[in-house]
Amino acid sequence: MSTAAGGVTPMMAQYLEIKQANPDSLLFYRMGDFYEMFFDDAVAAAEALDIALTKRGKHLGEDIAMCGVPVHAAEGYLLTLIRKGFRVAIAEQLEDPAEAKKRGAKSVVKRDVVRLVTPGTLTEESLLDARRHNFLAAYATVRDEGALAWVDISTGALSVMTCSAMRLGPELARLGAREVLLAETIEADYAEMVSDLGAAVTPLGATSFDSTSGERRLCEIFRVGSLEGFGTFTRAEISALAGLVAYLEITQRGKLPLLRPPVKEGARAAMQIDAATRRSLELTSAMTGGRAGSLLGAVDRTVTAGGARLLERRLSAPSCQLDRIRDRQAAVAAMVEEATLAEPLREALRGVADIDRALSRLALERGGPRDMAGLRNSLAQAVEIAGLLEGRDLPELLADAARDLVGHDMLLALLEAALVAEPPLLARDGGFVAPGHDPDLDEARRLRDEGRSVIAGMQAEYARQTGIASLKIKHNNVLGYFIETTATHAEKMLAPPLSDSFIHRQTTASQVRFTTVELSELETKILNAGARALEIEKRLYASLREAMLDEAARLSELARALAEIDLACGLADLARARDWCRPVVDDSRAFEVCGGRHPVVEEALRRDGAPFVANDCDLGEAPIHLLTGPNMAGKSTYLRQNALIAVLAQAGAYVPAESAHVGIVSQLFSRVGASDDLARGRSTFMVEMVETAAILNQADDRALVILDEIGRGTATYDGLSIAWATLEHLHEVNRCRALFATHYHEMSALAGKLAGVENATVAVKEWEGEVVFLHEVRRGTADRSYGVQVARLAGLPDSVIERARVVLEALEAGEREGGGARRAVIDDLPLFAAAPPPAPVSPVKPSGVEARLEEVLPDELSPRDALALVYELKAMVGGKPG
Incomplete structure (x- = not known):
């Protein structure tokens, strides 16, 4: 492509015009079978995608940088760019090139952006994790009142809640939102916090959040005269919903996804869990990233994408509503008791497609015949599942689900008659309509x-x-x-x-x-x-698509019903296989677990063939337990397992224990493990103190708090004093249930001073200078931390271990003598280099048996030779052969 000095070709003029309208996005400019990028976009994309950077002509005397990706493989490249923080504008050819030629040789094919691809607006199957939601959120404030709205456009689920600025972080962490919309007027106040949670920040003009025009637009979308039929929404909530809709119209270029009516969530309907606690407990994602090693990964036995997403929602937001928890428990219990029913149900569910996401793709005209076939197959499976449930005495949740499985006979008959068994991916390929239909x-x-x-x-x-x-x-x-x-x-x-x-x-x-x-x-x-x-x-495709979208509301109810059945069956399968129990959940302050186990650790040990040592926990009479014991003994596992049992119980699942009684936990806080935040200038100790402050300032009397090693990041007496004061505050001010693990044995004295504190310890045994971890939690206190023994297990050099023993014995002696003795011991202690070397160890002459074994090559022994060797060795140690 060549241009006159200072001029541009018609095609490049078109490109620059479209790019000017989308300055914040990489522009995928369709040219035949490729999406091309030019100028700075090409440089950035080539680096991000690791593809070749070329050039195409000149502009203002400079080479025009260019790179491109094939249209048929674009989705993979889009996913890479989105994960690296880019937004992408897709400019398609809007007419046949032959039409452009009719207008003249220099005419350019009409092109325009048909869609903006952003982290929160993905719908393609290949760009999404089928078992996780992909939420786009919007936060709005109206006269000091805040509200959060969120939508997964791949499923159409739309929700909103009143949300203070303090609650915004925990709620976004619960949702795992990929992108958050903020009005430009408040962007500076929240952008850093949103970014810290791993979400992209997208500012919008204040007019996008206008509640008055937004309410009118919402009524148009849902074809109602008023939103009151969906609930009573505050101006802030309508403003947040308006921001979402405005952004969807911008990014989807007028093709709105298939949105469900907004659901208003109560602020106290679910257990409150902040971002730090979610990371610490690894509820839905392990610290290393991904599901493996998380609670979700350990308990997920669902067989449908919808069921998996429902489980993730339940674990992310355990309910605080007793009737809802008990309904969910009853559904699981029914499947536990009816194993002969649950297994056929699970087998039938394996044939169910992702109904919600298929409908969404069809609504946005990004679907295809396979989405239709998936819905057809799902309708057929729903009929089979309804037959399995027919005539049974089911708990309310499953009975409601069973009713929603039927009533789709006409649509099923249409799809079975219209579609071939295995249709192609794209409608433009043809061949998907069955013979005899038309x-x-x-x-x-x-x-x-x-x-x-x-x-x-x-x-x-x-x-x-x-x-x-x-x-x-x-x-x-x-x-x-x-x-x-x-x-x-x-x-x-x-x-x-x-x-x-x-x-x-x-x-x-x-x-x-x-x-x-x-x-x-x-x-x-x-x-x-x-x-x-x-x-x-x-x-015919357009006709079938219209027929399916006309039934979208009922199909969404069908998807919900199938997910509910799948989740109940999956949790029941887990409970039977792992011998979990149905917990008692009520409105008391009880927390009593008998034989509790950590679900993730137990799963890992089971794979290795090792047993898990179960432990009890009773926070009834003494709601705060002070736990002492050495590192590696299992304190952190014990703390976390009880927190996870509370999460599972209020999610409506069975729990890993012999029995459990859990009074509703309104808030869950965890300060376990060490981490720093160097990017924001926070040391490990500072991060620890910030998280501890959040707990002490927010925990109410129905909270469950687990704390591990508070105060360890500073000097001994500073740390002890902070830990001491923290425990007193939890007891006297927060008045919550808590498990408090520490190495400060001096704190055990608090059990005699505070009525609600009880001492507990993790038992160990010493054997010939080594420490054996029993992993048993008992009443009482530990008298030492066994740090030197743990250091030996970690592989520190023997010289360091022996030196540490000498220093430890000297310091402990000084501590017992009191006064200035400890200081004197430190002053008199010789340095490592001056310390007497350890006594030489005389080499032990190998015995005859050992010498004989050194000569043996086991891989070369026949069974007869091996037996003869056993007799020979027995004779050498004085035994009689035979």
Whole structure:
């Protein structure tokens, strides 16, 4: 592409115009089978995608950088760019290039952006994790009142809640929002916090959040005169919903996704869990990233994408509503008791597609015949599942779900009649409509696929009609199809009555050629049959799509019902396989677990064939337990397992214990593990103090708090004093239930001073200088931390271990003597280099047995040789062979 100095080609002028309208996005500019990028976009994309950077002509005397990706592989490249923080504008060709040529040689194919691809607006199957939601959120404030709205456009789920600035972080952490919309007026106040949670920040003009115009637009979308039918929404909530809708109209270019009516969530309906606690407990994602090693990964036995997403929502937001928890428990209990029903249900559920996401893609015109086939198969499976549940005494949740499985007979019959068993991915490929569904399509296909046999049949008919057996129908590029006969027979065809039907076209030296009106029409049909068949299929596709979208609301209810059944069956399967129990959940302050286990650690140990040591926890009479014991003994595991049991119980699941009684936990806080935040100038100790402050300032009397090693990041007495004061505050001010693990044994004295504190310890045994971890939690206190023994297990050099023992014994002696003795011991302690070396160890001469074994190569021993060797070794140690 060359340009005059200072000028641009028409195509590049078009590109620059579109780019100017989308300055914050990489522009994918469609050119035939490629999306091309130019200038700075090309440089950034080439680096991010690791593809070749080339050039195409000049602009203002400079080379134009260029790179491109194939259209058929674009989704993979889009995913990479989105994960690296880019937004992408897709500019498609809006007309056939042939149309542009008709306007003149210099005319450019019309192009425009048809969609903006951002982290929160993904819908393609290949860009999403089928088992996780992909939320786009919007936060708005109106007269000091805040509200948070969120939507997963791949499923249409839309929710909103009143949300203070303090609650925004925990709620976004619960949702795992990928992108958050903020008005430009408040962007500076929240952008850093949103970014820290891993979400992209997108500012919008204040007009996008206008509640008055937003309310009108919402009413238009849901075709209602008022939003009151969906609930009573505050101005802030309507403002947040308005921001979402405005952004969807911007990014989807007018093609709104299939949104469900907004659901208003209560601020106290779910257990409050902040971001730090979610990371610490690894609820839905492990610290290393991904599901493996998380609670979700350990308990997920669902077989459908919808069921998996429902489980993630339940674990992310355990309910605080007793009736809802008990309904969910009852559904799981029914499947635990009816194993012979649960297994066939799970098998039938395996054939269910992702109904919500298929509907969303169809609504946005990004779906295809396979989405329709998936819905057809799901409807058929729903009928089978309804049959399995029919006539059974089911708990309310499952009974409601069973009712929503039926009533789709007409749509199922239509889809079964219209679609082939295994349709292609794209409608433009054709071949997805079943034979016999449409007569016009069947005829077009017959002509397309069987043109020769149709012509042969017509030839036979003309031969019979004329009585000329040698008559042929032939084809060439000049005449097309024609009837050919010899000159002798032609005279018959040129005379009435045959001349009325057969039209003379050409005479050659030995042959005469004719045509008929029917043959000309057939020729046109054959030549256009392929295109006509495709056009008919496209029309039928649009008709089927419309029929499915007309049933979207009921299909969404079907998807919800199938997910509910799947989740109940999955949790029941887990409970049976792992011997979990149904917990008692009530409105008390009880927290009593007998034989509790950590679900993730137990799963890992089970794979290794090792047992998990179960432990009790009773926070009834003494709601705060002070836990002491050495590192590696299992304190952190014990703390976390009880927190996870509370989460599972209020999610409606069974729990890993012999029995459990959990009074509703309103808030869950965890300060376990060490981390720093160097990017914001926070040391490990500072992060610890910030998280501890959040707990002490927010925990109410129904909270459950687990704290591990508070105060360890500073000097001993500073740390002890902070830990001491923290425990007193939890007892006297927060008055919550808590498990407090510490190495400060001095704190055990608080059990005698505070009525609600009880001491507990993790038992260990010493054997020949080594420490053996029993992993048993008992009442009482630890008298030491066994740090040196743990250091030996970690592999520190023997010289360091021995030196540490000497220093430890000296310091402990000084501590017992009190006063200035400790200082004197430190002053008198010789340095490592000056310390006497350890006594040399005399080499032990190997025994005859050991010497003999050194000579043995086990891989070369036959069974007879091995047996003979055993007898030989027994004789060497004084035994009698045989």
